[in-house]
Amino acid sequence: MRLLLCGDIVGRAGRTVVIEHMPRLRRELRLDFVVANGENAAHGFGITDTICAELYAAGVDVITTGNHVWDKREIISYIDGDPRLLRPINFPAGTPGKGHGVFSLTDGRKLLVVNAMARLFMDAIDDPFIGLDKLLDAHPLGAVNAILVDFHGEATSEKMSMGHFCDGRVSAVIGTHSHVPTADAQILPNGTAYQTDAGMCGDYDSVIGMQKEAAVLRFVRKMPGERLQVAEGAATLCAAFVETDDATGLARRIAPLRLGGRLTAHWPEVETVGVAAS
Ligand SMILES: [Fe+2]
Ligand SMILES: [Fe+2]
Numbered sequence: 001m002r003l004l005l006c007g008d009i010v011g012r013a014g015r016t017v018v019i020e021h022m023p024r025l026r027r028e029l030r031l032d033f034v035v036a037n038g039e040n041a042a043h044g045f046g047i048t049d050t051i052c053a054e055l056y057a058a059g060v061d062v063i064t065t066g067n068h069v070w071d072k073r074e075i076i077s078y079i080d081g082d083p084r085l086l087r088p089i090n091f092p093a094g095t096p097g098k099g100h101g102v103f104s105l106t107d108g109r110k111l112l113v114v115n116a117m118a119r120l121f122m123d124a125i126d127d128p129f130i131g132l133d134k135l136l137d138a139h140p141l142g143a144v145n146a147i148l149v150d151f152h153g154e155a156t157s158e159k160m161s162m163g164h165f166c167d168g169r170v171s172a173v174i175g176t177h178s179h180v181p182t183a184d185a186q187i188l189p190n191g192t193a194y195q196t197d198a199g200m201c202g203d204y205d206s207v208i209g210m211q212k213e214a215a216v217l218r219f220v221r222k223m224p225g226e227r228l229q230v231a232e233g234a235a236t237l238c239a240a241f242v243e244t245d246d247a248t249g250l251a252r253r254i255a256p257l258r259l260g261g262r263l264t265a266h267w268p269e270v271e272t273v274g275v276a277a278s
Pocket of ligand 2: 067176
């Protein structure tokens with residue numbers, strides 16, 4: 001199965017690069033399923049039902065989120081009606097929405113998508129390790145053809161620990177939230193693809209997607225700055241490409257994808273259809 005996880009989509013610039021390139025990415029990389037983290041899609045903060053519809057129309061199958069999921073409050077009443085929009089699985093019991101879903105491809109293959117959130121330097125929420133452990137007991141590889149985990153977190157140590165914790169039990173653990181791609185894409189010893197952070201889909205002439213002047217001033221002066229505004233220059237689409245073995249559910253390859261905007265382009269070295277990145 002060929003999967004793509006796009007990191008946090010930040011604002012209009014991030015949405016534009018994803019929507020513009022997704023049809024050809026699906027075609028050229030022969031993607032079976034696309035997941036995108038949309039927690040910053042609405043002007044940097046949260047997501048709306050309209051944006052969900054735009055991303056689905058472009059070819060995104062499932063949208064994951066994180067700490068910014070409720071920034072646009074209208075999504076609170078929307079989320080229970082949309083099984084393709086996930087919030088972290090380890091939010092307290094009773095929270096609207098779901099943290100996982102089993103999705104069927106048109107050819108009958110099944111994929112479990114999980115959205116979990118880390119705790120170090122983040123909000124106090126339920127233990128993501130226990131949450132994953134329970135979920136994977138209920139939905140082991142074998143019952144589904146592939147399992148993709150979006151682990152939304154700040155600390156590289158906690159994300160790497162989650163990778164090893166899940167190694168051999170899921171197809172891929174890909175980090176989101178830091179808005180910067182890491183260069184550690186690898187297949188762990190027991191067969192799980194891993195990358196600490198996919199990076200954001202956003203304007204990299206910024207401070208993690210926010211206009212740089214105000215963001216820098218917050219560090220230079222020890223006083224609250226003006227409200228951060230989303231950066232709207234040309235965005236780089238950052239994602240992790242994963243190919244799994246349908247029989248075992250384990251990973252055959254993982255490669256970062258970077259396309260457009262300021263970051264050095266990187267196209268997964270896989271058999272593709274058509275031309276390479278521009
Ligand atoms: Fe984010
Ligand atoms: Fe986040």
